[in-house]
Amino acid sequence: MAKVRMQDVAAHAGVSTRTVSNVVNDYVHVSPAMRERVQRSLDELGYKMDYVARGLKSGRTGFIALAVPTLAGPYFGELAEAVVHAAAGRSLTVLVEVTGGDLETELRIVRGGLTNLADGVLLSALALPLNSDDQPPPDFPLVLLGEHRPGRNLDQVCIDNIAAARTAVQHLIEGGYRRIAIIGADIGETGRLRYEGYRQALAEAGIAPPEALPLQLRDGNRAGGMAVVESMFSARMLVPDAIFAFNDEVAIGAMRGLSAHGLRVPDDVAVIGIDNIVEDAYTTPPLSSVAPDLPALAERALDLLDEQSQRQLQPRAPRQEFTSFRLVVRDSSRPPETGTSP
Amino acid sequence: MAKVRMQDVAAHAGVSTRTVSNVVNDYVHVSPAMRERVQRSLDELGYKMDYVARGLKSGRTGFIALAVPTLAGPYFGELAEAVVHAAAGRSLTVLVEVTGGDLETELRIVRGGLTNLADGVLLSALALPLNSDDQPPPDFPLVLLGEHRPGRNLDQVCIDNIAAARTAVQHLIEGGYRRIAIIGADIGETGRLRYEGYRQALAEAGIAPPEALPLQLRDGNRAGGMAVVESMFSARMLVPDAIFAFNDEVAIGAMRGLSAHGLRVPDDVAVIGIDNIVEDAYTTPPLSSVAPDLPALAERALDLLDEQSQRQLQPRAPRQEFTSFRLVVRDSSRPPETGTSP
């Protein structure tokens, strides 16, 4: 069964390709009779649109691309779901590419590696150099998603990392915790921002930060979080009474490390992370977190993509937008006095 | 900065587009001098290949598509990583589409919705009707990934679900557990197969299955697993001494439900799942599981895609291949006598 082209359908129905195209694309000015006739041929021959060919001509494909560092961890999967859902509301299909946090891959994407394939690109960058203002702005709709900030010449939507971190740490302080450690301050720009929020919260409360943890956090995942806690014990450090983790995965790894050493959460050490991944509600104890508004983030990102498609010609100043977040308190950060939920 | 076409480069270098194409595609018969000259123009003008246009003509895009029901849960994310990794070894880029387990979307894909965009499609189907043998075979490389079995006219690679389930249940039996419940026997074809393995293991050991759990598992996720356990308590059923869950997410939900009712794992109830997601090593207690060999699965799937591209003309009998799995024992299924790991 060879490929059925529009021309084949046109021949079969005794009309021109123009008419077939009109029918396929639900063009308004087609007589019902004609539509009926063409539709019959369409069905009979089993015609399937070649979206690539259409894209070549029309410049629009109906796809948008989402590039994320990894899908192995939960956060980007949940982000992807939010984007898929938001895109579906606009009749857009999402294609996800995994970059591996690889600089070369991220650069390829910023330089248009997905253009013509997708009408717009959402990129969660990890490795992209921060000061890339010298790079020419991309000539296709591109929005940066999430916490990285590679230069100031690209649209971006993310949560206010400083505020989010400060909220988390303030919550710990309000719970009476004083020796509050941070894990992951060294993870790229996001880590820097979250450290700043941490620092501000402590400063506001007049608390001195405890001594820094000995091991740097290599990867923002469970294994990394656990390793940092292990290093804390092997360095015989004074154990903090609370930990603010770079993200929930790290927090979960840290909790595992603590419990492996016989420490209870939150009685001995309180823990809080960021991202509010689904898993948080099922850890032991359930993990407190700061929840970014993923649906809103996705919607805003698509809005910006839209905007960029419109003003392709007359570029405007790049935007950085924040979406809201909220504190989600679970047992991992509830001070002992308060008791746990029923 | 308008779009730079091959023609522009050709003009700039004073050659034909043929030559530019040759240089770009590393064609052998190009004189070093010519290559040098064209390359200079390429760089100078900042040429970027339009992969869509190339795909239109050549029929190959360098992309393969992976369609999964969801990315919100951990399993398909980890599967996607495996596919991305395997594909990278073959200079293929993976584009992931989320189907939502939606029948309409799955049908669109089987009918070629991603053709011309991707050189081949890997589909993890959920809703696809089982007896779709009447459907004409797809005219593009397509391999089914994972546990579903929609008819016998498509290539498929998955683990042997019956054997995997039997292995898990045999492990529980060897641990001395007798009242072994299953959660998720009702989740589609996969559930049916895993139930069969469960049944076989019990039969081999001469154990009668305990009374069925009152609530059907709606979704194969944590919330579903927890809900089933809750229903077990509200129905005042005799609590089993071990649970074999449809997958690890369900197992994790079940563990949460058990601990919410004051039952300890594995002392009161042992739990085992399937998938061996990363999270398993960090749950409390760490969750035993059956681990599919994801890298092997991905490689075999790509092999089959390759094979299909070759014999486009002369179709061969569809294949169903199994990839190996192994039992991963962690604390959640270690009988009390045995003690826990150091």
Add this chain to the structure above:
DNA sequence: ATGAAAGCGCTAACAA
């Protein structure tokens, strides 16, 4: 080793 030119399947000006 390189050039000229015919499409890949579709859309959209331009015509009628």
Add this chain to the structure above:
DNA sequence: TTGTTAGCGCTTTCAT
């Protein structure tokens, strides 16, 4: 309302 036709950017026969 529908037909005709010129490309979209690229690859690839056929020439040279």
